[in-house]
Amino acid sequence: MAPLLLASVFVIATCGLVYELIAGTLASYLLGDSVTQFSTIIGCYLFAMGVGSWASRYVTRNLIAFFVRVEILVGLVGGASAAVLFLMFEHVGSFRVLLYAVVGLVGMLVGVEIPILLRILKDELEFKDLVSRVFTFDYIGALFASILFPLVLVPYLGLVRSSFLFGTLNVLVAGWVLIMVRRHVPALRLHMGAVLASLALLIGGFIGAERITALAETSSYAGTVIFAESSPYQRIVLTRRNEDLRLHLNGNLQFSSLDEYRYHEALVHPLLASLAAPRRVLVIGGGDGLAIREILKYPAVESITLVDLDPAMTRLFSTNPMLVSLNGGAFASPRVTVVNADAFLWLRDRTERQAPRFDAIVIDLPDPSNFSIGKLYSLSFYRLLDSILAEGGGFVVQSTSPLVARKSFWCVNNTIGAAGFVTSPYHAYVPSFGDWGYVLATRGSYRPPVEYPEGLRFLTIAGTAEMFRFPPDMARVETGIQRLDDQVLIHYFDDEWSSYLVY
Amino acid sequence: MARKPPTRRQVMAVGAAGGALLAAGALTLERAPDVVPGRILGADAAHGHRLRGGGFPPVTAERTTGVAIIGGGIAGLAAARHLTQRGFTDFTLFELESEAGGNAVSGRNDVSAYPWGAHYVPLATEESTEVRRLFEELGIITGYDAAGLPIYDEFMISAAPQERLFLHGRWQDGLVPLLGGSGAERAEFARFHERMEDFGARRGADGRRAFAIPVDASSADAHFRALDRETMKDWMNREGFTADRLHRHVDYCCRDDYGTSHEATSAWAGIHYFAARSGRAANAGPDAVVTWPEGNGWLVQRLARDCETRIETGMLAFRIEEGPRGVAIDILDTIKGTSFRVRARAAVLAVPRFIASRLLPRLDADGFTYAPWAVANITLGRVPEGRGQALAWDNVVFGSRLLGYVVATHQDLRMIAGRTVLTYYWPLSHLPPAEARQEALSRDIAGWQAIFLEELLRIHPELEGTVERVDVRVFGHAMIRPVPGFIWGEARRRALLSRPPVFAAHSDLGGMSIFEEAYVSGLGAARKALDYLAGMREG
Numbered sequence A: 001m002a003p004l005l006l007a008s009v010f011v012i013a014t015c016g017l018v019y020e021l022i023a024g025t026l027a028s029y030l031l032g033d034s035v036t037q038f039s040t041i042i043g044c045y046l047f048a049m050g051v052g053s054w055a056s057r058y059v060t061r062n063l064i065a066f067f068v069r070v071e072i073l074v075g076l077v078g079g080a081s082a083a084v085l086f087l088m089f090e091h092v093g094s095f096r097v098l099l100y101a102v103v104g105l106v107g108m109l110v111g112v113e114i115p116i117l118l119r120i121l122k123d124e125l126e127f128k129d130l131v132s133r134v135f136t137f138d139y140i141g142a143l144f145a146s147i148l149f150p151l152v153l154v155p156y157l158g159l160v161r162s163s164f165l166f167g168t169l170n171v172l173v174a175g176w177v178l179i180m181v182r183r184h185v186p187a188l189r190l191h192m193g194a195v196l197a198s199l200a201l202l203i204g205g206f207i208g209a210e211r212i213t214a215l216a217e218t219s220s221y222a223g224t225v226i227f228a229e230s231s232p233y234q235r236i237v238l239t240r241r242n243e244d245l246r247l248h249l250n251g252n253l254q255f256s257s258l259d260e261y262r263y264h265e266a267l268v269h270p271l272l273a274s275l276a277a278p279r280r281v282l283v284i285g286g287g288d289g290l291a292i293r294e295i296l297k298y299p300a301v302e303s304i305t306l307v308d309l310d311p312a313m314t315r316l317f318s319t320n321p322m323l324v325s326l327n328g329g330a331f332a333s334p335r336v337t338v339v340n341a342d343a344f345l346w347l348r349d350r351t352e353r354q355a356p357r358f359d360a361i362v363i364d365l366p367d368p369s370n371f372s373i374g375k376l377y378s379l380s381f382y383r384l385l386d387s388i389l390a391e392g393g394g395f396v397v398q399s400t401s402p403l404v405a406r407k408s409f410w411c412v413n414n415t416i417g418a419a420g421f422v423t424s425p426y427h428a429y430v431p432s433f434g435d436w437g438y439v440l441a442t443r444g445s446y447r448p449p450v451e452y453p454e455g456l457r458f459l460t461i462a463g464t465a466e467m468f469r470f471p472p473d474m475a476r477v478e479t480g481i482q483r484l485d486d487q488v489l490i491h492y493f494d495d496e497w498s499s500y501l502v503y
Numbered sequence B: 001m002a003r004k005p006p007t008r009r010q011v012m013a014v015g016a017a018g019g020a021l022l023a024a025g026a027l028t029l030e031r032a033p034d035v036v037p038g039r040i041l042g043a044d045a046a047h048g049h050r051l052r053g054g055g056f057p058p059v060t061a062e063r064t065t066g067v068a069i070i071g072g073g074i075a076g077l078a079a080a081r082h083l084t085q086r087g088f089t090d091f092t093l094f095e096l097e098s099e100a101g102g103n104a105v106s107g108r109n110d111v112s113a114y115p116w117g118a119h120y121v122p123l124a125t126e127e128s129t130e131v132r133r134l135f136e137e138l139g140i141i142t143g144y145d146a147a148g149l150p151i152y153d154e155f156m157i158s159a160a161p162q163e164r165l166f167l168h169g170r171w172q173d174g175l176v177p178l179l180g181g182s183g184a185e186r187a188e189f190a191r192f193h194e195r196m197e198d199f200g201a202r203r204g205a206d207g208r209r210a211f212a213i214p215v216d217a218s219s220a221d222a223h224f225r226a227l228d229r230e231t232m233k234d235w236m237n238r239e240g241f242t243a244d245r246l247h248r249h250v251d252y253c254c255r256d257d258y259g260t261s262h263e264a265t266s267a268w269a270g271i272h273y274f275a276a277r278s279g280r281a282a283n284a285g286p287d288a289v290v291t292w293p294e295g296n297g298w299l300v301q302r303l304a305r306d307c308e309t310r311i312e313t314g315m316l317a318f319r320i321e322e323g324p325r326g327v328a329i330d331i332l333d334t335i336k337g338t339s340f341r342v343r344a345r346a347a348v349l350a351v352p353r354f355i356a357s358r359l360l361p362r363l364d365a366d367g368f369t370y371a372p373w374a375v376a377n378i379t380l381g382r383v384p385e386g387r388g389q390a391l392a393w394d395n396v397v398f399g400s401r402l403l404g405y406v407v408a409t410h411q412d413l414r415m416i417a418g419r420t421v422l423t424y425y426w427p428l429s430h431l432p433p434a435e436a437r438q439e440a441l442s443r444d445i446a447g448w449q450a451i452f453l454e455e456l457l458r459i460h461p462e463l464e465g466t467v468e469r470v471d472v473r474v475f476g477h478a479m480i481r482p483v484p485g486f487i488w489g490e491a492r493r494r495a496l497l498s499r500p501p502v503f504a505a506h507s508d509l510g511g512m513s514i515f516e517e518a519y520v521s522g523l524g525a526a527r528k529a530l531d532y533l534a535g536m537r538e539g
C-alpha cells in the first residue's frame, strides 16, 4: 500500500499548491495589488494548514476512511473554489471574507492530509524513510505545480477549469485509495457513492466552466474582470491584463489605461487651448474623471461641473485607488462639482433657470448605440447646448470612429451643423479604439490653439493640424439629421459597427 | 418604491438557498397575494342607465347662466374656450364626471402621467385650419419654415422608435407585418399602399380632397361617397386584396381608429384612415403624430385653462326643455344627490348623440351606434424589452384582439427610465356592441387584469413579478361606429342641423371619433350660439 500512498502524496501536494496559486491569482485579478494579495493568501493558507495539522491529532479511529473523506472534501471545495469566487464576487457584500474563508477551509483540509498519511504509513516504514519519502514527494509535487500553473494551466485552461481539474484529481485519489483498501473501510458503498457524486459534480463543472465564466463575464472581455457592478443605469465592468486596465459600460470599451491619454488629450485640448481663458467648464458624461484630469491643467478654469447620470460611476472613480491614481484624483479637486443627473433634463432645467453659461462644454458620452443615448446626440440636444454656451465658447463631442462608422461620425457633425454651429471635425489614433473622431463646435470660425499646457504626452501644435485633415476613406458624407422622432444615427451606427467585427 | 410582489426568480433563489425555514418562508411568499392591485374606473354606468329609467330627485333650486354647456369632453371644452376667448364669460359647463376630458381624460401616478383614452393627434392637415390655429396658440406649432411647412415643438412629436410589431416571437419596426411574409403578400401590401396613396392625392370635381380631416371638408363626389355603402372587407375583396395578413392589418387599423372590425366598418372610413392624414411638418416625417405622456389629456388641460372656474363637475344633465326665451336644463348634482334647474338663453349640447336624444326627445339617435372599449393602465417596475426592434411608443401584437400598448414614459427625455406605465387598449369588437357592453359590465377587475396580463406576460416574460398595478377603465360608448351608410347617410346629415337655442357638438356628429372632429364641432357650436345670441339682441 505504501507506494500507492506515496504517489498520492505527489498528487495531493500538486493539488494543494495549485489551489493556493489559484486563490492568489484570482485575488490579485479581482482586487488588484498582487503583492498584498499573494502574501496574505499564502499566509492565510499556510496558517490554515497548520491548524489542520494540529487538529489531525483528534482523529483517532479508522484513519484510512478519514483520509478518503478529507480527499473528497478537498477535491470538492478546492475544485469549486475558483468558480465560486468568480460567481460570488459581485454578489457578496465583503468579498474578502468569502475569499479568506475559502482559502482557510482548503488550507485546513490540505493541512490534515499529510499528518494523517504519515500516521497511516508509520507501521510500514521506518521513521527516517517515512519522513524523507513523504516530504520528497510533497516538494516535488509543489515544484511540479508551480511550473505547471503559469505555463500550462492559466494560459490553456484558465483558473476555473484548472481548479475543477485538480479537484477531480483529488477525488480520484480518494477513489483509488478506496478501491485498494476497501476491506478497511466501513460503509464502503456510502464512500464510493460520495466519490462518484463528487466526480460527477467536478467533471460537470469542468465541462460547464465556459458557462460559468460567461456568467462571471470573464470570457467576454480581454483580460480578467476585476470589478463588476450593475447600477440601475448600466453594467460597469473593469478588466485587467497586466498593466492594461479597461473600463466597459454595457460591454462597450470606454478606455484602456495604456492609451486613454491619447483619447482624452485629443478630446479636451483642441477646444480648451483654443479659448482665451475658459473659466467655467461643463463635462457631460465622462464619469471616469479622465477628461477632468486634462481640464484641470488650465489654471484659468475656475469651475468644472460634471453631469453624469450614474452615481455608481463617479463613486467608483473617486474611491477605487487604481482608478483614482489614473484620473489623478480629479474628483477631489475643489474646482470640481459632480451632478448625478440625466443630462437632457438637467440641461432643460438649466435653460429655464437661466443659470450662468459655460465657456467650454466637453461631451464624453457612450457611443450612440441605442435610442436612449441617441437622444443626447439629437438636434434638440445641441440646440439646448446653444442656450447654455457663453459668448465665444465652444463644445466638443466624442463622435465614434470616422473610419469604422463613417456615416455615424458625419451624422453627428451634420446634426451639430444643422443646430447652427460651425463644426470643426477631427480625429486621432487611439490604438485600443482605432481611428477616433471628435466634432468641435463654435459659433464663429474656429482657430486652432497656438500653445498647449505643459506635460501632454500625445498632442503637439504641429500634430494638431494633421488631426483636422481627413483622408479620402473618412472624408465627409451627406447624412440625415439625428432627430428625436427619427434617430437615423442609431441605424447608421448599428449597420456600420455590426459589419466591422475586427474591432 | 412600494413593496413589490417577489418575482418567481427571487422565490426560487430563496428556496434554493435551502434550509427548512427559508423554504417554508419561500412557500409563504409564493402563496402571498398573487393579486395585483387595481380597480375599475369609468363613467358610472348607473348614471347612464338612470337617464333611460328616470327617477331623479325633484328639482329644488334654480339658477341662470347665459350659455349652458353640457359635457366637458373635447367638444364642450372647445366651446368653453371659444366663448372665453371671445370675451363671453356668462356661461357654465356641466360635466358628469369628477373631471373634464371625456374620452381624452388622463391619469397620473408617482411614475408618470398617462392617457385613459385618446393619446395622440396626427399632424394638422391642410383643411384642419382650426386645429392648426389651436396648435399655434398652444405652442405645438412653433413657426413655419421657408417652404411654409409648420415647425412642430420637437418634444411633442412622437419620439423614435414610433411603432413596432410583435410577430413570430420577435419585434419588427413599423406596424406593417413584414417578417416571414411571402413575396406575393408583400406585393399585395405594396399595391394596397399605392392605392391608399392614390386616394390620398385624389381631389373631387369640387376641388376638395377625396378624404379629408375634418370629414365634412371631403369632396362630395358621388363616386367617392359610394365607398360608404359597402364594408372595408368587401371592398378589399372586390379589389382583389385577399391576402390574409393584409386583411388582419387593415382590420387592426379599423379597430384602432373606430373600435370596429373591418367587416363592419364602411370602406369610405377604412380608406380614410390611410388616405386622410395629409398633414406635414418641416421637422418631422409624414407619419409623425403629436403626443404627450398623458396623451390628449395635455390638450384637455390647455383647453380648460382659462375657463376652469366655469366648469362644474359631478353634474348630470337629465332633461332639457326649450322655451321661447331659452332653455331649462335639469341637472343632478351627483355629489349632493339633489337636482336643480338651470335657465340659459342657449345651450351647447356637447354629449354623444345617444345621450342628447334622451335629454331632448325631439333629437333622435337613429343610426348612431357606439363601440365599447376597455383600457388598462399597467404600472411596471421596469420597462419591457424584447428581441428585435427596441421598445417603441406604440407596441402592437400581430393578430391579437387587443391593440397593444403605448408607453407613457416614451416621450420622457431621461436616458433610462426605471419604472413605467403602459396603456393597453382593447376595442370590444368581438361581439355586437350591446352584447359586448353586457359582457364588459359583468367582468370584475381580476377578470380584466387576467386578460391584459395574459398577453403582456406572454410576450414579455421578463416582466413577471414587476407588475405593480393594473387599473381598468371601461367605456361603454367609446366611439361612434362608421358602419356603411353612416358617414354620408341621412341620420348624420339631420343631426348636423341644429335648431336654436340648442346647439349640438360632439365628435360623433363628424362620423368618426377623433380629436379634430370633436374640436371643430365644439367650436362651431359655440360660434353658432354667439351668433344666435347676437341676433336675439338685435331682433
Ligand SMILES: Cc1cc2nc3c(=O)[nH]c(=O)nc-3n(C[C@H](O)[C@H](O)[C@H](O)COP(=O)(O)OP(=O)(O)OC[C@H]3O[C@@H](n4cnc5c(N)ncnc54)[C@H](O)[C@@H]3O)c2cc1C
Binding pocket: B043, B070, B071, B072, B073, B074, B075, B076, B094, B095, B096, B097, B100, B101, B102, B103, B104, B116, B117, B118, B119, B120, B121, B315, B316, B317, B318, B350, B351, B352, B355, B373, B375, B425, B475, B478, B479, B505, B506, B507, B508, B513, B514, B515, B516, B517, B518
Ligand atoms: C380608448 C379611446 C382612445 C381614443 N384615442 C384617440 C386618439 O388617440 N386620438 C384621437 O384623436 N381620438 C381618440 N379617441 C376619440 C376621442 O373620443 C375623441 O378624440 C374626443 O376626445 C371626443 O371628444 P368629445 O367631446 O366629442 O366626446 P366625449 O369625450 O364623449 O365628451 C362627452 C362628455 O360629456 C359628458 N357627459 C355625457 N353625458 C352627460 C350628461 N348627461 N351630463 C353632463 N355631462 C355628460 C361625458 O362625461 C364627457 O366628458 C379615443 C377614444 C377612446 C375611447
